[in-house]
Amino acid sequence: MTDWLLKSEPQTYSIHDLERDGTTVWDGVRNYQARNFLRQMQPGDRVFFYHSNITTPAIVGLARVIRSNFADPTQFDPNSAYFDPKATPEAPRWNAVEVEFVKIFSQPLSLSRLKAQFEATELLLVRPGNRLSVMPVAEKVAREILKNSE
DNA sequence: GCCAACGTTGGC
């Protein structure tokens, strides 16, 4: 089992939205490195949910992968903002996963705290200028995060 | 709102 981190702008889709919905399809990823990580996700994998682009960016909760490695339907939809004219159902370019809500942390872990706690080599999130929206989390780091979130 | 850090695009 692998641990992952997914970024989301809470004004677009927050952990509270996921709690309300129960499950959601994680679509719209249009970066190849992020897509390649999406393809490695397996049902049962743990997902840390990160709120970006706000006053205090932070890891705010936990989700779990329930379905993985399928074509992102938005790439075929001309009305979607994520439409990709070069993608076809026979040769999809982009992948999605489906995740389910697990919990909201009683103690969110702010980016500033994570930067103080982890090196960029341990957690890609704290690397300066990092823009990756899907990334793996090392098991040791995942354990620390879980411990500090309660 | 600013700007650093990228990723992508397209001319050559």
Add this chain to the structure above:
DNA sequence: GCCAACGTTGGC
């Protein structure tokens, strides 16, 4: 294949 221009992400 190089690289300048441009667009986007996301912290601050």
